[in-house]
Amino acid sequence: MNSTPTPTHCPYCALQCGMNLSPTPDGGVEVLERADFPVNRGALCGKGRTAPAVLSSRVRLTSPLVREGGALVPAGWDEALDRIAGALGRIRAEHGADALGVFGGGGLTNEKAYALGKFARVALGTSQIDYNGRFCMSSAAAAGTRAFGLDRGLPFPLEDIPKSGCVILVGSNLAETMPPSLRFLTELRENGGTLIVVDPRRTKTAEQADLHLAPRPGTDLALALGLLHLVVAEGRTDEAYIAERTTGWEDARAAAMAHWPEYVERITGVPVPQLREAVRMFCDPETAMVLTARGPEQQSKGTDTVGAWINLCLATGRAGRPHSGYGCLTGQGNGQGGREHGQKADQLPGYRKLDDPAARRHVAEVWGVDPDSLPGPGRSAYELLDALGTDIRALLLMGSNPVVSAPRAAHVEERIGSLDFLAVCDVVLSETAELADVVLPVTQWAEETGTTTNLEGRVLLRRQAVTPPEGVRSDLEVMHELAARLGVEKGFPTDPEEVFEELRRASAGGPADYSGITYRRLAKENGVFWPCPAPRPADPVPGPHSGDGPPTVTPRGPARGDGVREGGVPQGGTREAGVATAGNREGGVAADGNRKGETRETAVAQAANREGGVEEAHPGTPRLFLDRFATPDGRARFVPVAHRAAAEEPDDEYPVLLTTGRVVAQYQSGAQTRRVDELNAAAPGPFVELHPRLAARLGAAEGDPVAVVSRRGRAVAPARITRAIRPDTVFMPFHWPGEGRANTLTNPALDPTSRMPEFKACAVRVEAVPPA
Numbered sequence: 217m218n219s220t221p222t223p224t225h226c227p228y229c230a231l232q233c234g235m236n237l238s239p240t241p242d243g244g245v246e247v248l249e250r251a252d253f254p255v256n257r258g259a260l261c262g263k264g265r266t267a268p269a270v271l272s273s274r275v276r277l278t279s280p281l282v283r284e285g286g287a288l289v290p291a292g293w294d295e296a297l298d299r300i301a302g303a304l305g306r307i308r309a310e311h312g313a314d315a316l317g318v319f320g321g322g323g324l325t326n327e328k329a330y331a332l333g334k335f336a337r338v339a340l341g342t343s344q345i346d347y348n349g350r351f352c353m354s355s356a357a358a359a360g361t362r363a364f365g366l367d368r369g370l371p372f373p374l375e376d377i378p379k380s381g382c383v384i385l386v387g388s389n390l391a392e393t394m395p396p397s398l399r400f401l402t403e404l405r406e407n408g409g410t411l412i413v414v415d416p417r418r419t420k421t422a423e424q425a426d427l428h429l430a431p432r433p434g435t436d437l438a439l440a441l442g443l444l445h446l447v448v449a450e451g452r453t454d455e456a457y458i459a460e461r462t463t464g465w466e467d468a469r470a471a472a473m474a475h476w477p478e479y480v481e482r483i484t485g486v487p488v489p490q491l492r493e494a495v496r497m498f499c500d501p502e503t504a505m506v507l508t509a510r511g512p513e514q515q516s517k518g519t520d521t522v523g524a525w526i527n528l529c530l531a532t533g534r535a536g537r538p539h540s541g542y543g544c545l546t547g548q549g550n551g552q553g554g555r556e557h558g559q560k561a562d563q564l565p566g567y568r569k570l571d572d573p574a575a576r577r578h579v580a581e582v583w584g585v586d587p588d589s590l591p592g593p594g595r596s597a598y599e600l601l602d603a604l605g606t607d608i609r610a611l612l613l614m615g616s617n618p619v620v621s622a623p624r625a626a627h628v629e630e631r632i633g634s635l636d637f638l639a640v641c642d643v644v645l646s647e648t649a650e651l652a653d654v655v656l657p658v659t660q661w662a663e664e665t666g667t668t669t670n671l672e673g674r675v676l677l678r679r680q681a682v683t684p685p686e687g688v689r690s691d692l693e694v695m696h697e698l699a700a701r702l703g704v705e706k707g708f709p710t711d712p713e714e715v716f717e718e719l720r721r722a723s724a725g726g727p728a729d730y731s732g733i734t735y736r737r738l739a740k741e742n743g744v745f746w747p748c749p750a751p752r753p754a755d756p757v758p759g760p761h762s763g764d765g766p767p768t769v770t771p772r773g774p775a776r777g778d779g780v781r782e783g784g785v786p787q788g789g790t791r792e793a794g795v796a797t798a799g800n801r802e803g804g805v806a807a808d809g810n811r812k813g814e815t816r817e818t819a820v821a822q823a824a825n826r827e828g829g830v831e832e833a834h835p836g837t838p839r840l841f842l843d844r845f846a847t848p849d850g851r852a853r854f855v856p857v858a859h860r861a862a863a864e865e866p867d868d869e870y871p872v873l874l875t876t877g878r879v880v881a882q883y884q885s886g887a888q889t890r891r892v893d894e895l896n897a898a899a900p901g902p903f904v905e906l907h908p909r910l911a912a913r914l915g916a917a918e919g920d921p922v923a924v925v926s927r928r929g930r931a932v933a934p935a936r937i938t939r940a941i942r943p944d945t946v947f948m949p950f951h952w953p954g955e956g957r958a959n960t961l962t963n964p965a966l967d968p969t970s971r972m973p974e975f976k977a978c979a980v981r982v983e984a985v986p987p988a
């Protein structure tokens with residue numbers, strides 16, 4: 217391999233921190249600082265710093281495993297692939313294509329996510345594909361699409377956060393999930409802005425807030441409604457904005473006015489004076505934003521909960537204005553890109569809807585298949601897992617570990633165990649892989665090249681920095697080989713750039729348009745924000761613009777596939793592409809250090825464009841919605857929402873609420889990070905966080921084992937006693953399997969729109985565990 221450091225990105229969370237990987241004499245790599253990437257400017261958390269340990273882990277899989285006599289034993293690649301293809305073909309012949317399930321992950325690169333969706337629908341012919349991102353941010357995606365016509369986690373760069381006057385951070389513990397991003401909040405406060413954190417726990421992030429609101433888990437929908445009620449009552453709405461840029465206000469207003477502050481206090485436990493203070497802090501400055509994460513999203517009413525926070529942003533004229541608005545802090549490494557390219561049950565590449573005839577025609581043409589041969593939408597992630605062993609007889613799983621990460625995990629484990637056939641691709645023997653009939657050892661981040669899209673919608677190039685160990689192959693090779701064995705000889709290339717080129721074509725004209733992005737361009741720039749359409753002859757090439765910052769263009773409306781976009785504007789029309797709006801100019805004049813950084817990036821982009829010719833001319837879209845939203849009429853949509861209880865409320869038998877989350881030293885199901893000694897030392901196992909009053913009732917001391925029992929099962933872990941949590945609530949991190957598995961307890965009650973399970977609130981009882 218190259219002996220010079222390779223600039224690339226972390227394999228873990230959606231921040232996708234930049235890092236350099238430098239070769240070491242023993243054939244490995246070490247992480248060096250990479251200060252030029254604006255998201256983290258060289259800073260990394262412990263997970264990113266230690267990520268190379270997983271490459272050379274002693275438990276790394278380097279040979280396929282097949283089940284023989286009840287045990288997994290090493291086998292050759294041909295035998296393993298033959299077994300998978302044989303089983304999938306046999307089950308399809310006996311039970312039909314929908315008896316085959318495919319389960320992907322939000323950590324897969326864009327290329328893999330794209331290829332997996334195509335593999336399911338073309339090579340297998342099944343509709344039964346979904347992925348673990350359904351458990352992550354699907355409620356925010358649904359609410360964003362409903363309100364703005366388009367979901368891109370953050371519709372603005374992270375660097376806009378410190379320029380805002382106030383940030384409400386809802387259900388996000390950035391200090392533990394994305395530590396380098398904390399600097400944006402620190403800079404916000406240094407600039408005179410204020411921070412409000414909404415979280416049932418006084419987390420490390422909440423400790424930095426000017427105001428911490430600690431609602432009961434599952435009640436932040438009511439909290440947002442209470443704030444909106446006060447905004448109206450105190451005359452803080454932006455009537456001109458509401459009239460010009462939104463629809464549906466009257467119904468949303470009426471819904472909010474039914475939520476009196478005193479009623480909201482009774483539901484949430486947040487005192488009315490704190491509600492008033494939050495409204496003052498949010499409405500006083502000219503700019504303000506709301507950022508949500510898993511707290512409001514992982515609820516059986518997650519879409520409406522996020523919708524309530526969006527309504528607050530719309531009523532106060534925040535969305536679609538510089539340094540203001542609503543954004544979702546996506547969690548997984550490619551949580552954003554993972555939901556755009558077709559591994560979601562209801563979507564095709566380019567963030568197109570699977571049930572849209574024009575979208576089907578477009579993608580089918582790129583794939584060289586008959587549109588009518590494409591299956592329709594399938595089951596959502598939990599529903600798919602719940603159907604294993606019944607309708608779905610075989611499962612191919614890539615980049616996920618549902619035995620630890622799915623809700624009602626013991627049931628999911630039992631369903632997986634009842635399959636006729638399970639194939640898993642992974643880098644280590646995860647708890648789900650342990651149940652497989654065939655396990656394929658695959659390459660991981662630094663051993664392969666591919667793109668991800670971070671939480672800002674910034675498409676990034678992850679570069680190969682080391683040679684993979686002998687015996688492993690890439691997920692793309694796996695799909696190529698399996699497709700060929702299933703009789704599909706073409707259409708599944710193994711070269712990631714070739715896959716990306718096809719993805720570009722498939723996404724062209726869709727909401728998430730990547731057609732103007734190339735590997736060559738990504739290699740020269742610090743990412744490109746989608747939408748980034750390839751110019752067509754009729755398109756004006758954007759710019760020159762104000763010169764103060766990157767051009768900010770309005771995303772095209774959803775494609776109708778007939779040359780006319782919704783809203784009646786012809787493709788290539790001047791209103792759509794590269795139009796520097798008044799809002800953009802406003803966004804471009806706020807000169808400061810960050811802005812200068814953006815100018816440098818834009819200059820690089822423009823230089824790349826000149827080199828690349830018109831094909832690469834679009835600069836990308838760091839900021840969305842500044843002149844119009846992506847709805848047919850260009851206006852954001854208020855949606856009236858009302859408080860409703862969590863699917864499971866405390867009662868005499870289960871009197872306490874459980875909420876789940878993360879710790880800084882572990883990532884997701886821990887399949888990778890639990891294999892890193894330094895991370896294990898920092899976070900060796902699960903725990904139950906509980907208030908001293910609850911601990912006293914149990915007679916539990918710090919470190920004593922306590923049992924948490926829900927209607928779905930029982931988990932035991934040491935007590936961690938703290939006043940940072942409400943007395944009516946306990947918290948467990950979900951990174952571990954076994955006795956302390958938090959997801960044994962969680963409730964798979966699904967949001968009716970997003971199909972997101974309710975990880976954040978379920979009823980439990982807590983018991984002291986007698987000494988053994």
Ligand code: SF4
Pocket residue numbers: 226227228229230231232233256259260261262263264265393394395396
């Ligand atoms: Fe950055 Fe996230 Fe990686 Fe930590 S895990 S280094 S915050 S990308």
